[in-house]
Amino acid sequence: MTAPIVIVGAGLAGLRTAEELRRMGYGGELVLLGDEPRLPYDRPPLSKQFVRGETDDTTLRPSEFYVEKRIDVRLSTEAVGIDTAARRIHLASGTGLDYDQLVIATGLRPRQLPGLPELQGVHILRSHADAVALYADARGAATALVIGAGFIGCELAASFRAIGIDVVVLEPQATPLASVLGEEVGALVARRHRAEGVELRCGIGLDTLHGDTAGRVCGARCSDGTDITADLVVLGIGSTPVTEWLSGSAIALADPASGGGVCADAVGRTNVDGVWVVGDVAAWPDETGAHRRIEHWTNAGEQAKLLACALLGVEPPTAARVPYFWSDQYDVKIQALGIPKPTDDVHIVADDGRKFLAYYSRGGTLTGVVGAGMTGQVMKARAALVAPTSVTELLAPR
Numbered sequence: 523m524t525a526p527i528v529i530v531g532a533g534l535a536g537l538r539t540a541e542e543l544r545r546m547g548y549g550g551e552l553v554l555l556g557d558e559p560r561l562p563y564d565r566p567p568l569s570k571q572f573v574r575g576e577t578d579d580t581t582l583r584p585s586e587f588y589v590e591k592r593i594d595v596r597l598s599t600e601a602v603g604i605d606t607a608a609r610r611i612h613l614a615s616g617t618g619l620d621y622d623q624l625v626i627a628t629g630l631r632p633r634q635l636p637g638l639p640e641l642q643g644v645h646i647l648r649s650h651a652d653a654v655a656l657y658a659d660a661r662g663a664a665t666a667l668v669i670g671a672g673f674i675g676c677e678l679a680a681s682f683r684a685i686g687i688d689v690v691v692l693e694p695q696a697t698p699l700a701s702v703l704g705e706e707v708g709a710l711v712a713r714r715h716r717a718e719g720v721e722l723r724c725g726i727g728l729d730t731l732h733g734d735t736a737g738r739v740c741g742a743r744c745s746d747g748t749d750i751t752a753d754l755v756v757l758g759i760g761s762t763p764v765t766e767w768l769s770g771s772a773i774a775l776a777d778p779a780s781g782g783g784v785c786a787d788a789v790g791r792t793n794v795d796g797v798w799v800v801g802d803v804a805a806w807p808d809e810t811g812a813h814r815r816i817e818h819w820t821n822a823g824e825q826a827k828l829l830a831c832a833l834l835g836v837e838p839p840t841a842a843r844v845p846y847f848w849s850d851q852y853d854v855k856i857q858a859l860g861i862p863k864p865t866d867d868v869h870i871v872a873d874d875g876r877k878f879l880a881y882y883s884r885g886g887t888l889t890g891v892v893g894a895g896m897t898g899q900v901m902k903a904r905a906a907l908v909a910p911t912s913v914t915e916l917l918a919p920r
């Protein structure tokens with residue numbers, strides 16, 4: 523009997539890969555392994571509706587779905603090692619699992635700041651369990667300190683404001699989201715947070731945390747020597763790919779200095795026969811050919827489709843891929859289409875103080891469009907991102 527296709531990581535990318543394999547007619551055994559105790563769930567609501575108390579269940583598919591699709595989902599099951607020659611995964615339970623094809627979909631884990639005192643009330647946010655703990659603490663909090671104004675930090679600041687918590691955000695860079703969208707658009711995001719009452723302190727990092735006699739966080743010392751009072755603290759300082767369990771194997775990993783992850787070709791095939799990678803942990807080639815991970819929801823589903831086609835030898839979809847992500851902050855959806863880079867030229871084409879639209883270009887060619895509260899205009903730019911388009915022509919009055 524042939525061994526199954528095994529997917530390690532029961533998150534969005536793992537689930538979507540299983541779904542696509544079945545949709546494309548794979549009838550063999552399919553195992554989806556996850557180390558969390560829950561069925562695959564959606565993470566985007568965790569920093570938004572979940573922390574605001576508007577939902578407590580973000581499960582992607584009910585248990586009947588897995589029965590109907592014959593997906594053997596095994597929860598609380600951690601892969602701890604791999605023998606690619608024997609096509610066998612080692613599990614934390616001490617047992618092993620043979621595979622015919624293996625899909626790595628182990629996602630990310632949030633970075634921690636080394637050297638901080640261990641205190642109650644200090645949070646990270648990646649999993650449902652993290653969100654439950656954060657929600658519980660946020661109920662009783664009057665003040666929150668968010669370290670890092672990336673997407674998760676910004677979304678949490680907005681969610682905390684929505685439930686009446688005073689928020690201080692520390693961001694070592696000049697603006698929020700500077701390393702993703704650049705400082706010009708970052709300044710527009712900063713303006714909105716300040717207008718909503720967030721004390722956004724840019725160019726400042728965290729020195730240490732203060733605790734009370736019960737071992738609970740009560741504040742922080744900033745890198746400029748000032749002190750802040752806080753009932754809870756969230757570290758939103760980025761994440762690293764979960765690849766330790768592959769160490770010692772021949773599977774090629776990308777340089778940690780450029781984001782790390784598992785290297786693959788443009789359909790998710792790694793350098794080792796029968797091993798594939800998908801989602802946040804996957805370093806597929808970018809538009810320059812360099813291996814680069816993408817930490818966004820839409821990407822996980824798109825990669826899953828391409829990978830499943832390649833694994834089954836099915837013709838892939840022909841529609842051009844235009845990368846997309848979104849982030850909900852206050853009453854606006856920030857959306858990005860294309861590949862905007864912080865080093866690109868930025869053209870702000872609309873800005874009413876709350877909503878804005880920006881085109882990004884490199885060497886005069888449109889690379890991306892970013893909008894806040896501008897869904898129609900962002901989506902309208904899709905065609906201009908599929909074929910090379912001069913930004914001057916696009917900006918010319920009609």
Ligand SMILES: Cc1cc2nc3c(=O)[nH]c(=O)nc-3n(C[C@H](O)[C@H](O)[C@H](O)COP(=O)(O)OP(=O)(O)OC[C@H]3O[C@@H](n4cnc5c(N)ncnc54)[C@H](O)[C@@H]3O)c2cc1C
Pocket residue numbers: 530531532533534535536555556557558564565566567568569599600601602627628629630647648649674764767800801802803816817818819820822846847848849850
């Ligand atoms: C709070 C939050 C908000 C977000 N908001 C947005 C948003 O607004 N817009 C957007 O575009 N994207 C957003 N994202 C990103 C999006 O959710 C991710 O891109 C998506 O979850 C990636 O899916 P994945 O399956 O690759 O990784 P994950 O969802 O992390 O799934 C990986 C799974 O593998 C498991 N695993 C890890 N190691 C092992 C092992 N050794 N054995 C077994 N299982 C293992 C993990 O526990 C996890 O369950 C958000 C992410 C977070 C955390």
